[in-house]
Amino acid sequence: MGKDKQDEKATRIAAFEAIVSEYEAGLLRYAARLVNDYNVAQDVVQDTFIRLFRKWKDELEPSPKISSWLYRVAHNCAVDYLRKETRHHVLHKRQAREKRQFVPPDRGEGFRISAEAERAAAALGALDMREKQLVVLKVYEEKSYREISDITGLTVSNVGYILHHAMKKLAAELKRAKAI
Amino acid sequence: MNEGNDKKKAGKNGKMKCEDIQAVLFDYMTRELGPARSDLVREHMRKCDACRAAAAEIKATLDLLQKASKSTEEIMPSRLTRRRRKRIIRAMMHPVWDWISINHFVVSIIIMGLVILAALLILKKLEPWRLGDAPPKSVTVTIGGGAPEEQPKPAPPAPPAQ
Numbered sequence: 001m002g003k004d005k006q007d008e009k010a011t012r013i014a015a016f017e018a019i020v021s022e023y024e025a026g027l028l029r030y031a032a033r034l035v036n037d038y039n040v041a042q043d044v045v046q047d048t049f050i051r052l053f054r055k056w057k058d059e060l061e062p063s064p065k066i067s068s069w070l071y072r073v074a075h076n077c078a079v080d081y082l083r084k085e086t087r088h089h090v091l092h093k094r095q096a097r098e099k100r101q102f103v104p105p106d107r108g109e110g111f112r113i114s115a116e117a118e119r120a121a122a123a124l125g126a127l128d129m130r131e132k133q134l135v136v137l138k139v140y141e142e143k144s145y146r147e148i149s150d151i152t153g154l155t156v157s158n159v160g161y162i163l164h165h166a167m168k169k170l171a172a173e174l175k176r177a178k179a180i
Numbered sequence: 181m182n183e184g185n186d187k188k189k190a191g192k193n194g195k196m197k198c199e200d201i202q203a204v205l206f207d208y209m210t211r212e213l214g215p216a217r218s219d220l221v222r223e224h225m226r227k228c229d230a231c232r233a234a235a236a237e238i239k240a241t242l243d244l245l246q247k248a249s250k251s252t253e254e255i256m257p258s259r260l261t262r263r264r265r266k267r268i269i270r271a272m273m274h275p276v277w278d279w280i281s282i283n284h285f286v287v288s289i290i291i292m293g294l295v296i297l298a299a300l301l302i303l304k305k306l307e308p309w310r311l312g313d314a315p316p317k318s319v320t321v322t323i324g325g326g327a328p329e330e331q332p333k334p335a336p337p338a339p340p341a342q
Contacts (some may be wrong), residue, residue, distance in 0.1 A: 012272060020265070025258040038257050046264040050271045120248035138210065139242065140249045145212050160207050167206045171241040180240040 015060040020049060022062040026141060027074050033136045034078040034129075036121070044077045051077075068150040075133055075151070082129075116179075123173040131166035138163055196220050202234045209235075209242060 027048060032041035051073050056066070124132055130152075137143045137151065145156045152159070174180045201224050207213045208221045225231050260268075271278040280287050 009273065013269065016269065016272060020260065020268070024260050028258060028260070029253070029256050032256055042257065042261055042264055045260060046267055049260075049268050053268070053272045054275075116244055117248035117251045120245050135245070139245045145207075160204070160212065164203055164206050167238055167241055170245070171237045174241055174244060175237070180237070180244060 012060075016049075016053065019052070019060055019062060019066065023067065023070050027070060030071060030136060030141055031074050031078050033124075033140060034075065034133065035081060040078075040081055044074055044081060047077045048074045064147070064150070068147065071137070071151040072153075079129065119174065119177060119179040122177065123170050123179070126169060126173045127166055131162060131169070134159060134163050135166050135170070196224055198224075198228060198231055201225070201228070201231045205231075205235050205238050206242075209239060 024045060027045045028038075028041050031044040031048075032038050035041055035044065048070055052066070052070060053060075056069070058065075060066075124135065127135065133152065134148060137148050138145075143151070145159045148154070148159045149156045154162070171180065201221055204213055204217065204221060208218055213221065225235060267278075270281075
């Protein structure tokens with residue numbers, strides 16, 4: 001009896017390790033880009049995995065189904081955090097301020113890409129949460145429209161429509177900031 | 181994207197309008213458009229300056245985002261911290277203990293309430309303010325009304341019998 005319990009425990013921990021190793025990097029990147037804070041991203045991913053182990057009834061092994069579920073829950077957790085800490089409003093205000101005052105810093109050639117990252121982050125701040133989510137999934141995480149549809153629950157054509165408008169908005173923002 | 185819509189969008193003569201083309205430029209660049217529609221977009225762009233300009237704008241935006249993605253990937257955390265991993269394992273293995281540690285404030289208030297309730301019940305049962313079961317002696321108290329009444333002196337002890 002005791003041995004059975006220990007075996008079960010060991011199996012669950014092994015399943016946990018496999019799932020976490022497979023998805024933690026992608027989820028951390030995704031959450032960090034949604035909330036703009038690495039520490040909060042860690043909390044978001046931690047809560048996502050806890051929800052997975054509490055609610056997932058099927059076999060715990062890496063699969064597209066689990067992947068979509070994790071990204072969906074990570075998004076919900078990120079939105080919860082933003083709401084709870086009223087960061088959403090503050091963040092948008094701060095980013096809007098940064099956007100208006102943005103002057104590319106002169107850091108030499110070696111920092112060229114970092115400056116681009118800053119411009120991109122500032123431009124992403126102009127998008128609403130749904131648009132930002134789709135851009136991060138498509139451009140940064142390189143998910144297909146089908147995968148994005150599974151994660152968000154939107155139809156494939158709706159994903160394309162929202163992304164088209166998000167990209168137009170981003171292009172306008174970057175043009176205004178003389179980044180492109 | 182849905183290949184079935186291709187012919188519908190392409191119109192009778194197989195041509196797409198500029199607004200239709202520009203609506204699918206991002207899909208085209210990220211290879212989400214079917215081959216038939218991609219050919220139409222390519223064909224249209226060869227002749228249309230406005231759509232080429234719109235495509236160049238989206239391409240520049242996409243390039244900047246992709247470069248930004250690569251540059252930030254190195255500084256992004258790629259693993260959960262040890263503390264958070266421990267927390268997940270605890271939540272898996274000891275859900276009750278995990279719940280208590282998250283809601284420790286609520287739990288401590290509940291425990292404090294229970295302790296107070298238990299103390300009140302014990303006090304009610306023992307009634308320490310009642311010193312004994314004997315009825316209290318009657319005491320006469322006179323408030324005001326002149327000098328106190330003289331108490332009868334106790335009789336002197338009888339002389340011992342001779």
